[in-house]
Each structure stands twice: as structure tokens, then as C-alpha cells.
Amino acid sequence: MKGTLMQSVVRPVLLAALLAAGASVFARGVLYVARPAIALSVSERTAARQQRVEFTVTLPDGKTTTATAEPQAGGERAGTVHYPSDFGNAGTRIGNYTWSARIAGKEVQAGRFAFRAAPDGQLLFVPN
Known part of the structure; x- marks a missing residue:
């Protein structure tokens, strides 16, 4: 058993x-x-309407890329962006990444993630 x-x-x-x-x-x-990917979304719990959120991801080489999450359902729900597909010059290279979320220019959240090589040669997404 x-x-x-x-x-x-x-x-x-x-x-x-x-x-x-x-x-x-x-x-x-x-x-x-x-393919490995990450969904990024930030909401304001006490807000009557959700706002547009700009996400910036810093790649392992120090370059940055951005995407904007538009509010959904007339502002009732926060929008979501997906890394790397919603970020224009993004990629999935081995290394450490950081991200930040800004609403009206003010940073409201930040985080990290990484891509690592697996023993079989595949790429692994590692949340931090």
C-alpha cells in the first residue's frame, strides 16, 4: 500500500x-x-478599481524588459503578464532574474526567480 x-x-x-x-x-x-514561464500579477486589495501595473524584469546580463498588466473586467480584477511571452526582448537564459511592479511610478512589489540547467539538459524554472 x-x-x-x-x-x-x-x-x-x-x-x-x-x-x-x-x-x-x-x-x-x-x-x-x-516551456518554463512565470505569471506576474499585483492587486490592491482595498482599491475599488485595480490599476495598470508596469512590470520590469532584470535579466542575468543586467538588461531590463517591461510589460504592462491592464486591469480586467472593468477594473474589478488585476491584470496578469507572463514572462517571457509578454516581454518583448525577453528570453529564458540560465541565471538569476529580478522583477518589480510599479503602479503610477511607485514600486509596490518585487521578487526574484531563476532558470537553471537540469542534468538532462532541459531548462528549469526556480521561484525564489
Whole structure:
């Protein structure tokens, strides 16, 4: 019983890790490629309307790239941007990244993430 429970937990986690690492998977004759990505969203809990949020990501080489999250549902919900797809000159290189969120020019949140090489050569997303 213990081995069965462990297998049922490990297999989905392993599959999710492989997909997140950019592994290619064949399913019913279709090639599916998953790439590492991060969704960024900031909301003001007490605000009647959510505001536009500008996100800046600093790449490992020190260059920066920006994207703007527009409020959704008439301002009722915060917008979301995805790194790297919503950032024009972005990439997924191995290294450490930082991000900051600004509303009306004022920094309201910041964070970090990284991309690391896996032993099998795939790229892993590592939240910090």
C-alpha cells in the first residue's frame, strides 16, 4: 500500500516537473512542448478599481524588459503578464532574474526567480 501511494504521488509530480522543464511530449500523434514561464500579477486589495501595473524584469546580463498588466473586467480584477511571452526582448537564459511592479511610478512589489540547467539538459524554472 505504501509503495502504491508513493508511486501515485511521484508520477504526477515527475510529469509536471518534466513539462515545466520544457520537455517535449508525444500524445496521440501531436507534439506538445511546454516551456518554463512565470505569471506576474499585483492587486490592491482595498482599491475599488485595480490599476495598470508596469512590470520590469532584470535579466542575468543586467538588461531590463517591461510589460504592462491592464486591469480586467472593468477594473474589478488585476491584470496578469507572463514572462517571457509578454516581454518583448525577453528570453529564458540560465541565471538569476529580478522583477518589480510599479503602479503610477511607485514600486509596490518585487521578487526574484531563476532558470537553471537540469542534468538532462532541459531548462528549469526556480521561484525564489
